[in-house]
Amino acid sequence: xxxxxxxxxxxxxxxxxxxxxxxxxxxxxxxxxxxxxxxxxxxxxxxxxxxxxxxxxxxxxxxxxxxxxxxxxxxxxxxxxxxxxxxxxxxxxxxxxxxxxxxxxxxxxxxxxxxxxxxxxxxxxxxxxxxxxxxxxxxxxxxxxxxxxxxxxxxxxxxxxxxxxxxxxxxxxxxxxxxxxxxxxxxxxxxxxxxxxxxxxxxxxxxxxxxxxxxxxxxxxxxxxxxxxxxxxx
Numbered sequence: 001x002x003x004x005x006x007x008x009x010x011x012x013x014x015x016x017x018x019x020x021x022x023x024x025x026x027x028x029x030x031x032x033x034x035x036x037x038x039x040x041x042x043x044x045x046x047x048x049x050x051x052x053x054x055x056x057x058x059x060x061x062x063x064x065x066x067x068x069x070x071x072x073x074x075x076x077x078x079x080x081x082x083x084x085x086x087x088x089x090x091x092x093x094x095x096x097x098x099x100x101x102x103x104x105x106x107x108x109x110x111x112x113x114x115x116x117x118x119x120x121x122x123x124x125x126x127x128x129x130x131x132x133x134x135x136x137x138x139x140x141x142x143x144x145x146x147x148x149x150x151x152x153x154x155x156x157x158x159x160x161x162x163x164x165x166x167x168x169x170x171x172x173x174x175x176x177x178x179x180x181x182x183x184x185x186x187x188x189x190x191x192x193x194x195x196x197x198x199x200x201x202x203x204x205x206x207x208x209x210x211x212x213x214x215x216x217x218x219x220x221x222x223x224x225x226x227x228x229x230x231x232x233x234x
Contacts, residue, residue: 046119062223066215107204127181135201140174152194
């Protein structure tokens with residue numbers, strides 16, 4: 001949707017007046033001053049005018065899913081693969097995934113049409129903690145765990161310090177809980193590769209303190225009012 005149409009539909013002003021606001025630099029999309037004619041995603045982008053957040057006048061919906069492996073986190077897939085949208089209830093409004101889990105990963109995935117909350121949970125500056133259960137191909141030593149905690153080089157950039165908690169280890173590998181505050185592409189997998197190991201299982205189990213409790217693999221439910229409020233306060 002064009003930004004001036006979005007502002008008009010939100011009742012801020014007419015399209016012509018919206019263009020004037022944009023020319024004056026008073027309108028921002030995802031924290032950046034926007035341009036006249038700019039296209040936005042009205043469901044996932046965060047828009048403000050004169051410093052005030054603007055939302056479409058509708059009822060927001062919020063879902064939590066226990067994503068299984070074998071699904072991509074897109075609305076449509078040009079390769080014909082199954083998408084997480086196939087697992088949502090038939091009667092839900094148009095919502096989008098909040099962040100991503102790759103095709104071979106599973107676990108906690110949120111959906112909403114609340115652009116402000118989506119921006120809050122996904123923007124790197126907010127450092128929202130996300131915890132993953134990781135099973136590795138080979139045992140992980142204490143030295144390796146300390147390296148992960150202090151940061152390792154992936155794609156030429158060192159990762160931020162993170163929390164790594166040992167769960168168990170056998171000759172076939174280790175289980176760890178890793179909590180990161182970044183969201184770089186395939187970050188956990190690349191971190192494990194940086195210590196000369198590979199990920200066998202990757203499951204997101206928490207965002208902040210929100211967990212998958214009671215949700216079986218592939219199931220989805222609406223978030224409670226208290227859960228929504230908690231995410232807004234993160």
